[in-house]
Every structure is written in structure tokens, then in C-alpha cells.
Amino acid sequence: MPTNNDAVQRLFLGFSFEQAQVRQLTQLQAELAHADGKPVPSENLHLTLLFLGNVTATNRQRLETQIQQLDLPRFQQPLTRLSFWPKPKILCLTHDEVNRSLLQLQQTISHIAADLLTLQQHSQYRPHITLARKAKLPPDYDAMQVPTLTLAPRELHLYQSVNLGDGVQYPILHSWPLGMSLAN
Secondary structure: OOOOOOEEEEEEEOOOHHHHHHHHHHHHHHOOOHHHHHHHHHHHHEEEEEEEEEEEHHHHHHHHHHHHOOOOOEEEEEOOOEEEEOOOOOEEOOOOOOHHHHHHHHHHHHHHHHHHHHOOOOOOOOOOEEEOOOOOOOHHHHHHOOOOEOOOOOOOEEEEOOOOOOOOEEEEEEEEOOEEEEEE
């Protein structure tokens, strides 16, 4: 049980986008307005590597120290397809294949985090960008063309999920540079 000096924060690891990519994503969100969902604010657009949940300050520090010791690879992950996930009711941008280096990074950090935290288990890692929440399947979903977005981040970020009552914010608490060479 956390002490007063060991505050709990709701955290996740992920990647941000270049401004040009944010503009592409917000344009796509505007085109999806008829899906009756709530668009994710542009400042909250990200690609999650790993949801950590509620983390104490002590475990956050341990996790940051272990990630700092890793050789974090650069990678390119294309996102080419609009997907509707009915259970969470989200519209998201996905791709059928996960870049090998991204998948290996996700698995490595998952193992590190599992030693420190109680994580929700997911069947497989599915990189995606959530564009709208509480969405309905757009009537022209099958015919929709989406621009190819290739994510090539330079940093891994530790985000905090802060509930403001009328929405959430995702401030970046810590960042780690990714390696210099791109991996496939």
C-alpha cells in the first residue's frame, strides 16, 4: 500500500507525432465526424506502447531507471487502415503488421513492467491511434480511404493520464531518446 510520500499516478508509455502528422490526423477526424464519436483532442493523439495503470512514485522511479538502461531502437511503423473496434467503441488508425523492433521494444518493456506492476494482460500488441471514442461504425466505413501515416518517433515518452472531469490530459513526465539507426 502506498504511503503519503509514494503518490499514485495513472501512467502509460507511448510516442508522439510530428506537427504535420497531427494535422493529417485532425483532418481525418474531421472527415469522420459522421461517426458520431467524440474526437480525441489533437494534443492527446499518441501511439501507446504500454498502458501501466496506477503506479507509485517508487515504482515509477524503478521503471524509469530500467528503461534508461535499455538500447531503445528507432523504427518506422506504418498506419494505413481505419479500424472500428466495437467493444471499446473506438475508431482508430491501424496496420496489419507490427514493426519487429517496435514489437520487441513493447515485449521487453512489458516484461520489465510486469516485474514492478500489476498489468492488465492483453492478447497481443496492436499499435493504433485512437481517433474517436464512443463512436459508431460509419456507414461508408468499407469505402473510406485513409492517408498512410508512417510513425518514426525519436523518443519514447512516459505519459500521465490526468482526469479533469470533462476530459483528460496526457502530460509527458519523462522521455528517452531512441537509437540513431532505423530498424525494420
